[in-house]
Amino acid sequence: MSSPQRRLILVSPHFPPINAADMHRVRQSLPYWSDLGWAAEVVCVDPRLVNAPRDEFLAEILPSSVPVHRVGGFDLRWARLPGLGTLGIRTLRSLRKELLDLLRDSGDGTGCCVYFSTTQFIVHSIAPELRRRFPCLALAMDYQDPWVNTYYNENPQVPKPGGALKFRFTQAIARRQEPRVLRAMNGITAVSPAYRTMLSQRMPWVEDKAWLVLPFGGAMSDFEALQNLGPAQPFFDPHDGFEHWVYVGRGGSDMSFAVRALFRAFRQAKQRQPDLDRVRWHFLGTNYAPAEKTVATIRPIAVEEGVGDWVQEVSVRIPYGSALRCMVDADALILPGSNDPGYSASKIYPCILARKPLLALFHRESSVHDILQRTGGGLGIQFNARSSTDEIARQVSQQWMESEDRQRIPATDWTAFSPYTDRSMTEKLSSFLDSLCQGL
Incomplete structure (x- = not known):
């Protein structure tokens, strides 16, 4: 007789079709929990309350066997009022009620786990109440970004998200709530080991918690689904005779060093490699702000470096299915990195899975370089705080612009890549959550 499944409630306010x-x-x-011994279900927010782009492709590829509980809250009309602009605040009460309702019959919580995986940090504040009511409930949270964020204070030249006043207010709340929430947690996952170091410096007792460093995985099944369900992309024609280099993901001031080095290398190499004149750069989905507030952060640097005519930037967030299609249609993929050493770009995995020539320009401490070295999935070039733009531009020019690598499909070691797949990452997360339940 097989052992009974543990119960897992995944809290993710954003959820497809968002x-x-x-x-x-x-x-x-979601496709893997049942085989790993968990009865999983999702708690999320009704998409009508979310001010974010929709992508029906994401909804179509969800497994139908996992229950999804969608909660209400204050609708988008209330988002204009001070304090209600954030999705987590507008739906916090509904999310709390849903979790309490789902756990009502669980006794002291034995055999159950609630995992918060969201950057709507206010939602984590439900955890202390769950700890009080269900003392044997396993609780874990996912650090995808820092909750208390020191990056903007350490880099005052970078504009603060939402403006200085709003940033100061949200950080004051975060500094008050973060310790309370972390004390309630049995375990913490983080996309980067830097987050553990950062938290431990402020709260040494956090070291006593269970930890798992867990990047996002690469979903091979997404590319397989793309063949049957994936939409076309409207951004470039892969058959127009040009050589299309594509980046899909956020931009921002923290990437300006890497972007500038890329464009400077391109301008200089074009003088020696006339065929580079056929290259067209596409930076897509570079800003997460709503369409009416989005700003370009990449093309202005291209203009400054004298290559603006070769560079397209679509700053509004684009659908996930279209993003994958752009990667498949590209002649090469470009991945500029942040000057933040702790920044871990999960988008490296779909870039490798797209099976295209790949150039990644990242801080030397980024995990991206280790991944590329282990898998052979592309070319990685490193920089650090002491690197000069001209120095890195020369490396990019020699190793990519004037090299056959920019037109060569990487000889990826797929066995070495297997630990980075979504299945493997879920197996690691399952073992971690299981250990939390056993420890109660």
Whole structure:
């Protein structure tokens, strides 16, 4: 007789058909939980309350066997009022009630786990109440981004998200709530080991918690689904005779060093490699703000470097299915990195899975370089705080612009890549959550 399944409640306010970066951990894990001994279900927010792009492709590829509980809250009309602009605040009461209702018959919580995986940090504040009511409930949270964020204070030249006043207010709340929430948690997952170091410096007792460093995985099944369900993309014609280099993901001031080095290398190499004149750069979905507030952060640098005519930037967030289609249609993929050493780009995995020539320009401490070295999935070039733009531009020019690598499909070691797949990442997460339940 097989052992009974443990119960797992995944809290992810953003969820398909909403296209938001912080829901992919939960979305990608759903096909595997049952085989791993869990009865999983999702708690999310009704998409009508979410001010974010939709992507029906994401909804179509969800497994039908996993229950999804969608809660209500204050609708988007209330988002204009001070304090109600954030989805987590507008739906916090409904999310709390749904979790309490789902756990009502669980006794002291034995055999159950609630996993918060969202950058709507206010939602984590439900955890202390769950701990009080269900003392044997396993609780875990996912650090995809820092909750208390020191990056903007350390880099004052970078504009603060939402403006200085709003940022100061949200950080004051975060500094008050973060310790309370973390004390309630049995375990913590993080996309980067830097987050553990950062938290431990402020709260040494956090080291006593169970930890798992877990990047997002690469979903091979997404590319397989793309063949049957995937939409076309409207951004470039892959058969127009040009060589299309594509980046899909956010931009921002923290990427300006890498982007500038890329464009400077391109301008200089074009003088020696006339065929580079056929290259067209496409930076897509570079800003997560609503369409009416989005700003370009990449093309202005291209203009400054004298290559603006070769560069397209679509700053509005694009559908996930279209993003995958652009990667498949590209002649090469370009991945500029942040100057933040702790930044871990989960988009490296779909870039490798797209099976295209790949150039990644990242801080030397980024995990991206280790992944590329282990798998052979592309070319990685490193920089650090002491690197000069001209120095890195020369490396990019020599190793990519004037090399056959820019037109060569990487000889990826797929056996070495297997630990980075969504299935493997979910297996690691399952073992971690299981250990939390056993420890109660």
